[in-house]
Amino acid sequence: MYKLPKIITKLILSTLLLLSIGVYAQEEKLFRARVLYESKIPANIELARLCVDSLILDSITKDDFISWTLRSFIYFDIYKRSEKNKLNSDLRDTIISSIKKSNLLNPDETYLGNNKKLLQNIGAGYFNLSKKMLEDSLDEEKSLIAYNRFKEIYKILEPDINFTSKDIEYNLTKGSIFSDIFIKDNNNNKAQNIAKVALLKVIELDMNNESANINLGLMYYNQAVNLSKELDYGADFTQIDFIQENIIKLAKQAEQFIFKVYTKNNKNARSAEALFYLYRMLLDEPKSDQFKKIAIDLGVKFGDETPTKEEKLNEEKK
């Protein structure tokens, strides 16, 4: 009768001892991982990774938010040195999943804050990547993937976040880059379509967006200019008529966007300048003269290759 409680007591004590040894071992491992990580030496960071990967598998520490947050920081250190510019990165995915896991384990305020900062950093990385892919490699598809991932990350941080201003900014950048490409190479229909879709998206979000309206208008205008430039001097009158028709169509499309900008803001020098060129293209001398004067008053400088009617008359009097 005496022996049973004794055995049970021994068993409990042994279990507690083993558990405490286990806990101590895990705490030791966590401590070690942290020290290795904080040394910031690449070789040590790799060791920290091995350490923390075993921690998150251990039954004692797998539900500890500290292990998961530490893991995300260790992986982030490796990621920023090697995979920051990759659209698809296992390291980045591990960071995100570790932060998500840590957040599910009710972290204290400090860890919650650290998790948030790290996620913001990952989101910013995606955003910069989306920009880099537009500006450097003109890879619109990959850029869009990066941009959508940036949005997903920020939704984790703020589920009710409104992306309208970011969508405008992103599409405006895309529209400007691709409209410039199209203006330089009128046969680049892909660039034209990307630019149009992006700029129309901006206008859908912000009807009176000056940059989008002007860029879209200028895209049509410059397309008309290119038609004229490409017209062979030896074209016959049928071809000339066809080209003139198309120039007029494009100029009128341009007019609706550019004129809208000027109507909303008559101090917008770029719109006044563009309207001068546009009405000159449409052979509307009174209007082109009017907008030339307005543009000059707003600080636009013109060469004397396009005199107004008044300037022409003065020239003749001389």
Added chain:
Amino acid sequence: MISLRFQQPSQPSNFDTNSKMKAVFLYNFTRYFEWPEKKKENNFIIYVVGKNESLMSELKNLSSKKKVGNQEIEIKNTPHFDSDIISNIIYFSPNIINPISDAASKNKKQGALIVGETPESCNKGASINFVIIDNKLKFEYNKNAAVKAGLETKEDFKALALKVID
């Protein structure tokens, strides 16, 4: 939140489509007229009266790329009409109206196609007058003036003109 670099709006091209169109028209006119033999000997001269930098630039470009028959195209320009300049085409810039009559009388049978760009041009003796209809460049044709200038004309040219003065 992070931000993208602001993109400046694109620049409108300052290319003058109107001047390009006029240059194309002027070159096209050469297909529909026959100049006297003496005007086929040297360069084919297009004489622009009045200051018109963008048209001059277009015509110089044209002259570097095209010929009229075997003739090289040469471009001349003076601010005011100079009757001593021998040419195949005389183009009067808009607002230069008065010298057209002078040019027409001095060029009788001399083989110069006079082209103007004001409502009175054809009445003053120009063979062709540029007009603008529905934002398009078109032209009126004064056949009598062309004949008086010593040019042989092709009948199908009449169909291309907006208005014909026979």
